[in-house]
Amino acid sequence: MRRMPAAARSAQEAGLLSCMACTLVSRPPAAFADGVIESNARCPRCGAGLHWRKPDSIVRCWAFLVASYVLYFPANLLPIMNTSSLFGAQTDTILSGVIYLWKTGSWATALVVFVASIAVPVLKLAVLTMLVVTVQRRSTWRPKLRARMYAIVSFVGRWSMLDIFVVTVLVALVQIKSIAVIEAGPGAIAFGAVVVLTIFAANSFDPRLIWDPIRPDYGPDQD
Amino acid sequence: MDPTRTEPPEGEEPARGVPGAAGPASDDAADADAAKDGAANADAADPAAATREAAIPEAVVRPRRKLPSLVVWLIPAVAIAFALWALFATLHQRGPTITIVFKSGEGIEARKTKIKYKNVDIGEVRSVRLSEDRQSVIVTAIMTPEADSLLVEDTRFWVVRPRLSGGSVTGLSTLLVGSHIGLDAGKSEESARDFTGLEQPPTFSKDLPGSQFVLRAEDFGSLDIGSPVYTRHIQVGQVVGYDLDNDGKGVTISIFVNSPYDKQVNANTRFWFADGFDVTLDANGLKINTQSIISILIGGLAFETLPDMPGEEPSPENTSFRVFYDRAQAMKALYTGYETYTFEFRESVRGLTIGAPVDFRGVNVGEVVATDIKFDPVKKDITVPVRVRMYPERLRGQPAPYTYKSGKPVDHRQFLDLIVQRGFRAQLRTANLLTGQLYVALDFFPDAKKATIDWSHTPPDFPTMQGSLQELQSTLAAIANKLDKVPFEKIANQLTSTLEAGNRLFAKLDDDTVPALRTTLEEARKTLQGATTMIDELGTKTLPEAQSTLGQLKKTLASIDQAVTPEAPLRRDLQDSLREVGRAAQSLRVLADYLERHPESLLRGRGEDPK
Numbered sequence: 023m024r025r026m027p028a029a030a031r032s033a034q035e036a037g038l039l040s041c042m043a044c045t046l047v048s049r050p051p052a053a054f055a056d057g058v059i060e061s062n063a064r065c066p067r068c069g070a071g072l073h074w075r076k077p078d079s080i081v082r083c084w085a086f087l088v089a090s091y092v093l094y095f096p097a098n099l100l101p102i103m104n105t106s107s108l109f110g111a112q113t114d115t116i117l118s119g120v121i122y123l124w125k126t127g128s129w130a131t132a133l134v135v136f137v138a139s140i141a142v143p144v145l146k147l148a149v150l151t152m153l154v155v156t157v158q159r160r161s162t163w164r165p166k167l168r169a170r171m172y173a174i175v176s177f178v179g180r181w182s183m184l185d186i187f188v189v190t191v192l193v194a195l196v197q198i199k200s201i202a203v204i205e206a207g208p209g210a211i212a213f214g215a216v217v218v219l220t221i222f223a224a225n226s227f228d229p230r231l232i233w234d235p236i237r238p239d240y241g242p243d244q245d
Numbered sequence: 246m247d248p249t250r251t252e253p254p255e256g257e258e259p260a261r262g263v264p265g266a267a268g269p270a271s272d273d274a275a276d277a278d279a280a281k282d283g284a285a286n287a288d289a290a291d292p293a294a295a296t297r298e299a300a301i302p303e304a305v306v307r308p309r310r311k312l313p314s315l316v317v318w319l320i321p322a323v324a325i326a327f328a329l330w331a332l333f334a335t336l337h338q339r340g341p342t343i344t345i346v347f348k349s350g351e352g353i354e355a356r357k358t359k360i361k362y363k364n365v366d367i368g369e370v371r372s373v374r375l376s377e378d379r380q381s382v383i384v385t386a387i388m389t390p391e392a393d394s395l396l397v398e399d400t401r402f403w404v405v406r407p408r409l410s411g412g413s414v415t416g417l418s419t420l421l422v423g424s425h426i427g428l429d430a431g432k433s434e435e436s437a438r439d440f441t442g443l444e445q446p447p448t449f450s451k452d453l454p455g456s457q458f459v460l461r462a463e464d465f466g467s468l469d470i471g472s473p474v475y476t477r478h479i480q481v482g483q484v485v486g487y488d489l490d491n492d493g494k495g496v497t498i499s500i501f502v503n504s505p506y507d508k509q510v511n512a513n514t515r516f517w518f519a520d521g522f523d524v525t526l527d528a529n530g531l532k533i534n535t536q537s538i539i540s541i542l543i544g545g546l547a548f549e550t551l552p553d554m555p556g557e558e559p560s561p562e563n564t565s566f567r568v569f570y571d572r573a574q575a576m577k578a579l580y581t582g583y584e585t586y587t588f589e590f591r592e593s594v595r596g597l598t599i600g601a602p603v604d605f606r607g608v609n610v611g612e613v614v615a616t617d618i619k620f621d622p623v624k625k626d627i628t629v630p631v632r633v634r635m636y637p638e639r640l641r642g643q644p645a646p647y648t649y650k651s652g653k654p655v656d657h658r659q660f661l662d663l664i665v666q667r668g669f670r671a672q673l674r675t676a677n678l679l680t681g682q683l684y685v686a687l688d689f690f691p692d693a694k695k696a697t698i699d700w701s702h703t704p705p706d707f708p709t710m711q712g713s714l715q716e717l718q719s720t721l722a723a724i725a726n727k728l729d730k731v732p733f734e735k736i737a738n739q740l741t742s743t744l745e746a747g748n749r750l751f752a753k754l755d756d757d758t759v760p761a762l763r764t765t766l767e768e769a770r771k772t773l774q775g776a777t778t779m780i781d782e783l784g785t786k787t788l789p790e791a792q793s794t795l796g797q798l799k800k801t802l803a804s805i806d807q808a809v810t811p812e813a814p815l816r817r818d819l820q821d822s823l824r825e826v827g828r829a830a831q832s833l834r835v836l837a838d839y840l841e842r843h844p845e846s847l848l849r850g851r852g853e854d855p856k
Contacts, residue, residue: 049304051303063304063305065304066303072304078317085318088321090324092325093327096327096328096332099335212331215327
């Protein structure tokens with residue numbers, strides 16, 4: 023682990039800080055020596071906070087992940103939508119909506135909803151957990167693949183809000199008193215929280231940590 | 246956290262502590278191995294590094310309050326709290342799971358059909374499946390927690406569908422929404438989870454104040470569940486159920502009378518069928534009695550409490566009553582207890598219908614239940630036993646049955662024995678001569694042969710008398726026999742010959758007498774003609790002569806008249822003459838008498854008077 027780099031592999035190893043916002047590389051401030059906490063460092067160009075690595079990245083990521091895991095169950099078990107109309111009241115969970123769509127023949131829609139609302143959050147949670155665990159163990163397993171997975175997760179994150187969008191639009195549109203009223207159920211809150219928390223978890227994860235344990239001779243052809 | 250520390254390696258701290266001299270060379274200064282290794286390298290690289298570093302700007306320091314890293318764990322804590330709350334809320338919302346058994350699953354859909362109480366959702370059907378014996382449908386439903394108290398043993402469930410009954414339409418909303426399961430909360434304290442659903446909705450809910458009563462009728466009439474129950478033309482209840490008795494001999498009808506009208510029902514209350522209308526034609530004229538138009542159409546029951554009866558406590562729930570066919574019958578039938586007897590008649594019971602009255606001096610004391618034919622092998626006799634339902638109390642009169650001095654009621658058997666001993670018998674009588682309808686009359690026949698009630702039989706045999714009709718029939722038979730003896734044929738023959746003779750006579754008259762008669766009439770006509778001419782002549786010739794004659798006659802009469810008037814001299818003279826003649830005649834009579842007594846005087850002359 024302790025290598026003397028011929029050329030520094032990262033800004034950190036070169037004793038420099040890179041700005042996550044504007045990519046400017048800067049020297050750590052002299053005040054660091056006086057026990058000034060790292061997070062006080064600012065990019066001299068754009069003013070964004072400078073860190074060697076995102077502070078408490080793993081801890082925060084775990085916190086958000088745990089919260090997401092906990093909320094994932096009510097999100098799927100509680101009704102996300104209460105429809106009360108002349109023809110009776112009905113409550114729908116995400117899965118019951120998917121089953122309903124499937125049964126009524128809208129297979130494509132059912133598939134889209136299933137992927138966006140059920141599969142994607144699960145995969146996101148799984149991928150993030152895997153990333154955090156591997157980083158914690160300083161694993162050197164396929165860093166490139168993991169980096170790509172992280173990229174996908176952080177990209178895809180907001181799209182799993184599809185269900186929430188649908189519910190929000192319906193709740194706003196269908197408010198015809200005594201004929202039909204649609205209300206968001208507690209499941210919608212939980213589901214929204216899961217999506218937001220996974221986005222936060224992905225954000226608090228510092229992908230640079232993936233590469234920290236990697237040998238310097240790791241080349242692009244290796245995978 | 247140690248392996249993933251985000252801070253730079255600890256060893257870097259002192260190196261960085263020296264401004265300007267800090268560089269990658271001093272990275273591993275704390276590391277003994279590295280220090281040896283890198284000493285040469287560092288020295289070599291130092292100038293280049295220094296120039297590079299000079300080009301790199303230094304980060305700005307702006308102090309900022311940093312949250313303790315533990316704060317981030319507030320988020321999962323909140324998430325767990327929310328999840329626990331959701332779990333608790335869901336579990337709390339989730340009431341008991343119940344099963345209901347229905348005969349048919351029509352209109353029940355899993356996860357769709359609601360269970361409603363007073364039109365409020367209190368549960369939802371989760372699954373509908375067939376029972377193992379495939380006879381029924383088992384519906385599993387999850388109720389809301391507040392429904393828990395409603396789920397007791399006598400809670401009733403039924404499927405609400407649109408239906409038309411009792412003159413009203415219910416469940417119309419289910420046409421749009423689909424069926425739901427209705428519920429009527431029971432009163433029991435025992436909690437229950439498994440229920441059997443009703444096929445028909447109950448017509449009233451259990452929390453409705455009122456009482457249920459049981460009616461026994463021979464026939465269900467045109468009633469139905471929901472048919473109204475009236476008292477004094479006010480609807481106060483409805484029919485809630487009916488059942489054929491196990492022996493098939495009657496119908497048990499359950500009715501519900503709303504409060505406070507149920508207090509009107511007591512032991513003196515009479516029920517009758519109020520369907521259709523009663524038409525009575527009696528001395529008062531035609532009378533039509535109905536309850537209401539609805540009851541004419543859909544039937545119904547009515548009740549009334551007998552007036553002027555000792556005040557009774559309201560009957561308790563489920564008291565049994567008898568249903569009569571109409572009001573007249575109901576109000577007449579003061580007695581509900583009856584006994585069956587057999588009247589063995591030896592005559593035809595043609596005209597005796599089932600239900601014909603048993604009558605004692607005009608009071609109905611029973612009715613005919615059945616007629617039969619019986620062969621008595623001992624007496625070698627065929628009789629017609631008539632089974633009769635009697636109200637023996639009615640014979641004993643009102644209000645209280647006779648009692649012994651001890652207070653024990655008189656056994657009605659003894660009472661009947663007593664009156665039978667005095668000649669109390671049953672007799673068939675004609676109620677209507679035109680239709681030949683019979684009724685059974687009970688009456689005293691002091692001349693009747695001695696008889697007793699045969700209590701050994703079931704039902705007991707009651708002694709009978711030959712009917713008045715029977716007597717009439719035998720009389721008629723005797724008359725017929727006499728008529729038979731009359732020689733109608735002979736009479737007829739003679740009559741025929743007489744008539745023939747007459748015929749002949751008339752023929753003869755036609756032949757002989759009629760021509761003669763004709764000539765006679767002709768002659769008579771001629772004669773009359775002659776007479777007419779003669780009279781004419783008389784008129785023209787004789788009449789003037791007669792007139793003159795009459796004129797002379799008149800003159801003559803006038804002169805005669807003149808002559809005989811009292812003043813006329815002739816008459817006076819005549820009168821004087823006649824007087825003279827009278828005197829002369831008197832003297833002559835005296836002379837004659839003297840001569841008769843003294844004939845000698847003729848010779849001697851008149852002597853001296855001898856006195």
